[in-house]
Each structure stands twice: as C-alpha cells, then as structure tokens.
Amino acid sequence: MMRLELVKRPQRSALFSVLSPFIAFALTMIAGAVLFALLGVNPLEAFNIYFIQPVSEVWQLHELAIKAAPLILIAVGLSVCYKANIWNIGAEGQFILGGIFGSIIPVLFPEFEGPLVLPLMLLLGMVGGALYAAIPALLKTRFSTNEILTSLMLVYVAQLFLDWLVRGPWRDPQGHGFPQTIQFGDSAVLPELMPDAGRANWGFVFALVAAIAIWLMMSRMLKGFEVRVLGSSPRAGRFAGFGFNKMVFFTFLLSGALAGLAGISEVSGAIGQLQPVISPGYGFTAIIVAFLGRLNPLGIVAAGLVLALTYLGGEAVQSALGISDKVARVFQGMLLFFVLGCDTLIHYRIRLIGFAAPKLEAAPKLEEAR
C-alpha cells in the first residue's frame, strides 16, 4: 500500500511559485479534455476552437485586450487586498458603481463637452468605486463585520441599483423604451488605441500602467512592505507600528478605485452607454486572475490575458459547437481550483511512502499484552 505525504519545505520553493500556475493550467486542460469528451466533442477540435482560433487574427487580439483590461485593472487592486489578508470579494459592485459615477457627466450633462470631460469621468469612476468599497471597510473597522460577506452582498445592491437607474431616471427618453441611457457624446468616449487595426481602447494602457505602479509599490516601497507584513504576520505588523484599520481602508479604497476605473473605462470605451448589465462577471473573474497571477501585478497581466481568452473561447464554442457559453465559467472555476491546489507545492513537498508491514503489527501486540 502506498500513501502520499506532504512534507513541509524549510523555505518556500521559488521554482514551484513559478511553476504552480503552469501545472494548474495543464491540469485544467486535462480536466477540460475529459469534460469535452463527455459532452461528445473531440477535445482537440474543441481546444482549437476554444483557445487557438479566438486569437488567430489581429482584430481578435484587440478583442482579447478589451476583455483583459478590466480583469487586470481589478485584479491588481485585489492583489493588494489579498496580500494584506483582507478579502474584498465585491469588486463587481465597485466596478458597477465606477461605471455609474463616471456616467454622471455624459448622462446628466450631455452638453458639457471638451478635453476635460474624459479625465473627469475617469476620476469620478474611481471615486465611485472607492466610496462603494469604503462601506465594507467602515463596517469591518467599526463593527468587526466580515468583509467577505458585506462586500459580496453589496454587489447585488449595485446590480439592482444600476438596473433601476437605466429603467428609471436615467433611461434614454428617445430610446424606444429600451432600458439604457443615451449614447455618450464623442468627448465622453474612451478613444481606441489603433482604430485601423481593432477596437482595443486606452483601458488596456491603464491596466498596464496600474500593474507596473502597483508592482513598484509592493516590491520597492515602504507602503508595500506594510501591506506584506500586516498580511503575513499581523502581530509583527502591530509591533512595527502599522495600523490594521488604516490598512483595511487603504486596500479597500485602492482596489475600489481601480475597479471603478475599470468600470468607467468599460462603459465609456467598449459599450458607450449604460445598460442593465455592464459586466460579464469581471469583478469575480478578477479574483481568479489575481490568484493565477500569484498576486504579483506582472503575473496578473499574463493571467488576465489567459482568463480573457476563456471568455472569447466560451463565445466561440457556443457558436461553433453549440455548447453553452457557461463552459467558460466552468473553465474559470477549474483553473482557480487547480491554482489554489497547486499552491500547496510551494510550501510542501509530496512524498510517496510505502507502508512497511511491521509498523502495523508492533503496536496491537503490545496492547494485547497489557
């Protein structure tokens, strides 16, 4: 008989912190192949449609960037929270509130035009996301509520609030009753990067800048050190003189602002108006992106592109093979599952042990003797 044993490593393995996402990705592929086979589809063909075809042309890469931008923006913010051991699960809601706040100018003041409009919108979007994130932070620091629950529940509040806005007070009067706001004016639309090649807009640039800035903060600045200390050993953090409550607000406001920026970028860039639904679950998928990217902002850029591909692939298999696009969610879920599982390898070695027979025999004999 054999058994597996986890043996703690004296130091975390640098090799496996790099390898673990790749192992997780491979395991996801294997599980995905089984899944497709069970659905009666040739896995190789499905993989081709899912992962290769959606990125075989330049305009498709632009679509990938559009999907990846909000994922990366949100995930780098979340990575700071999670490093501090603070669990903001409500980025989806902060994304929506960012979209709503940023839309105040183009929806309520459509006649206000010029180069100031867009920066103001982006700023308002960040303020909206940050304010919405401040609610769970306040509840946690004042009443010790669990931020996982409050931030998650606030997502549904945000979704319903947006739904009410676009059906009620903000509905386009000339919109034939469709639940949507007016189309944003030209100066309120986030410009495309290379209009001739594809639709990718400045949102992707924001994402890259945010990733590099947060990477600098986390690896080089005292603030990043504070986040890491409080996250890994809170008592040592208190000994260092770092305040935990301040950290709760800092991480929530930062991640909320980035989610809000992602929200207004999506609304202003990819959609061009507010609709009842403005996100295919970016705020939740970003959690997977953050962990797949090892909570490292640069890793998150790569992970964001991978997860963006699962969205595009999901749409592709739906149209080509008639499989529900929910398969994208399944892939995302499996990926997170395997990533978290493989992280064990960073701190533990797996050892195979064969049972030696005498071990089992010695003890009972003695018990009989007594």
Added chain:
Amino acid sequence: MSANHDRANLLEVRGLTKIFGTLTACDHIDLNIAKGEIHALLGENGAGKSTLVKMLFGSLEPNSGEIFWDGKAVNITSPGVAKRLGIGMVFQHFSLFEALTAAENIALSLNDGSPISTIAAKARALSYSYGLPLDPESLVGDLSVGERQRIEIIRCLLQTPQLIILDEPTSVLTPQEADKLFETLERLRAEGKSILYISHRLEEVKRICDRATVLRHGKVVGHCNPRQETAASLARMMVGNEVKAVVRAPAEGIETAPALLEIRGLTRKPATPFAIPLKNVNLNVRAGEVIGIAGVAGNGQGEFFEAVSGEVLQQDAGSVRIRGKDAGALSITGRRLMGAAFVPEERLGHGAAPRMKLSENLLLSRHATDGKSFVGSGGMVKNASVYSAAQRIITAMDVRKSAPDPEAAALSGGNLQKFIVGRELDRKPSVMVVNQPTWGVDAGAAAHIRQALIELARSGSAVLVISQDLDELFELSDAIAVMHNGELSAPLPIAEATFEKIGLLMGGAEPGHAEHTMETA
C-alpha cells in the same frame, strides 16, 4: 537510586538519524533508558533534542536507525502508536483549551469515550496520590501556569505510561513549585517508571537525574553520571568549549542618574477574559542600570510589555514616561522615536515576520527611527542600505545562517533572537525593554546577549528585562522586581536579593498580594 547498567533497558535507540534537507538534525544517535531511571537529555538549542524526542514520540519519522522497546524492535509511526507502547510526553508548550475545564481537556486527549465524571474522578485521585493537587472541574483559563502543567502531567499519567518524556518542565515554575515536581518525579521513579528529562538547567539535572546523554550538533558527545560532574563540566560538554561568564561591572552613580523610563500608576483592564489586569504598576529605570522583572509566566508580563511598548495605548498619558516626557498616549512608533527600543517575547510572528528576509525584518522595527537612511523620497525603500545594515548586525551579533539574507523562519531560535536583539542594540537606544531575552537560546548565545544588554546599560541607557529565568536575572540585573497577578513589587537591589526571597514573591507572598484572587471577567 543510582544508575544501574545491568538493569534491563526499557528503551534502546540505535543509530537514529533524521535529515532535513542538508541538515542532519540527528546523526546516528544511541540512547539507552533503563527501567526506573531519570535520564537527562542535555544539549544546546539546535543540538537535536527536540528532533530526537519527536522521533521517539512518533511525530517525526527517522531516516534510519532502530528503536527497541522492551527488547523488541518497534516502529513508532504516530503519537498514537507511542501512547499505546507506553510513551507519554509533557510538552514545553501546553496544548490546553482555556475555555474548557481540566477534566474536559483530559477527556479530549484520552478520546476513549468514558464519561467526564469518571475521568474527573480518576484525575482527582491520581493527582492527590502524586502530590499534584488539581481540581478537575476548574476552568483552565483560571489556572496558573504551574497548575496547567499539572493537567498535562496528569493527562500523561492517566495513560499509564512506562516512559514519560518531560520537555523543559521547570521553565514555567517557581523554585518552590519545581521542588514539588521533583518529589513527584522521584515517586514515579520509585514505582519503576522511566523518565526522559530534557532541560538546560544543569543544577536540576545534577539533583534528580541518574544518567545523562549529551548532544551537540546532532551527535551524542557523551554519556555521564551528572552527579559526578560539575555544572561547568556539563556546560562544557554541551557547548564544546567554555561558556564565557557574563561580566557585570558595578554600576556607579545610578542613584543620581535621571530615570529614562518611568511607569507611574499603570493600570490596565483585561482585554480578554483570560488576560491579567495590571494594577497600579510603578517603576523607574535609571540611566546606566538594568532592572529585572521576575515572575511566573502569565502573571501580567505580556500585558505589561504591550502597555510599555505602546502596542496598546494608555488612557493616562503620564503612566508611561520616556526620557522625562509623557509617552502613554503615543504609539509604538512614537515611543521608538523618543529613543526607546523593544524586544518582545515571541520571536516568530511578533518580533519578526517569519516568511520575510532578515533585511526586511530589520525594516520592521526601524522604518521610522531610521527613516532617513532606509527610506528614500516617495516612500521607496533603500534596499541596499537596509541590506548592509542587516549584514552589520549579523556580523556584530555573530548570527549564523545558511544564506546571505535568509527568511527569519529559516534561522534557529537562538540565532534569530541574536538578530532581533542586535537590531535594537544597533540603534543604541536610550531605553531598552526586553521580554525573555534568551528564552530557548543556547548558552553561548545567551551569554552574548546578556553581556550586550549590560554594556548598553553601562553606556548610559536604561534597560528593563522581563524574564522567567531567575539565573538570568541574577546575572544581569542591578535590582529585581517581581510581577505577580498583575502587580509589581518594589525592586530589590541585587545585593539583597536571594532565590528564596524572589521565589516567595513569585508565589505571591508579599503582603498586599492576595493569594490567587484572579477575577475572571
């Protein structure tokens, strides 16, 4: 009763080896424990004592070697197997639930389904017959550390072990409580039970142990009869060379020196149901002197340290004064900026972040006081200067490590403690407060740390040392105060202090110290 080599061996260990990565923690260890003997296991920290004991108790699997129990080869694969064989263990760190009663805690570990009342009755009977009175119905949270140890011992005895392993049992006891424990151990020996006694207190070992096995760097360096050795000769075997004695130059002109740390009427309500309230604590530590605070663990020392360090703020700003200024309302960072430095009891997770490098752990306590040299414009950390400062401390304190800048958790306890103390000494603080400066640190490193603290004081700083180790306090201090149940006695000048006097104060004997009137909130 003396060692008798003809008697049958209860436990025989042959060539037991355990390898962690590149480190051979135990290297072909041979050990015999006869029936009815108290056998000492001596060695510095990191000598392999805990690894050896963990293999005997089944929590670690040896790489090679054999264990014979009553002459038969056995494979101890888990603590459960060890218990069934008849090996019991009393750990240095208790594993008790504070919110449960003694009997409930015992029931949890016996796990044989017998009703609590039966277990309580058995425990009570056993505890009285061994002279370790214990009320099984009392909540663990209400008990002193000595009483908690009794629970652990009773819990172990209830499993009728033939071999009892005790890991540093007296480190949490007053001298008087330790005497009681020794009587119990001698009774157990008279009944024919064997005891493996791990300690670094050589006087104790000489007093109660029949034989000793000495480990150094994972190897057995000798077996001896401790009664025929001197404490110095035992220490030499453990360390491999002479331990330098700590030199304490007489403190001069202390009476007229200014008090750099003043505690005035410090009172603190318990923060948790099991915390000790501080009651009107008063103390002055003057420039140039070392004051020691003795006391059995869990009598408010931790609460006191938190209040003095500023991890917890005081309502009365004047209750803690540093260099003549009120500091009670300042955070730990504010107090550090006034010239104070702190070393907490717990190394990993409090004094240092385990998964961070030593250089990062330097930044941990000095990011504000050394802001100019460690943090540049825009909050960027100057990694190069932090790194070189860390290396400077590593050299000054002789910190031994496996990599240039390893994670704190990768260091042995003693080496990490040298780094943590050195980190603060490097600042030349004018007030230094240290909780358990050499807890679990080997003799050589402990002497180094103690000498450094005395020298800091003699150079004009005020040093306050909280410790459970009386030998250490007598070596270091110019005066010793005793903390009992949240109250602090007046400091006794070292010339007047004796073990007996301090021991009685630790037990709460001073008038005004009520005997065990612990309120539970």
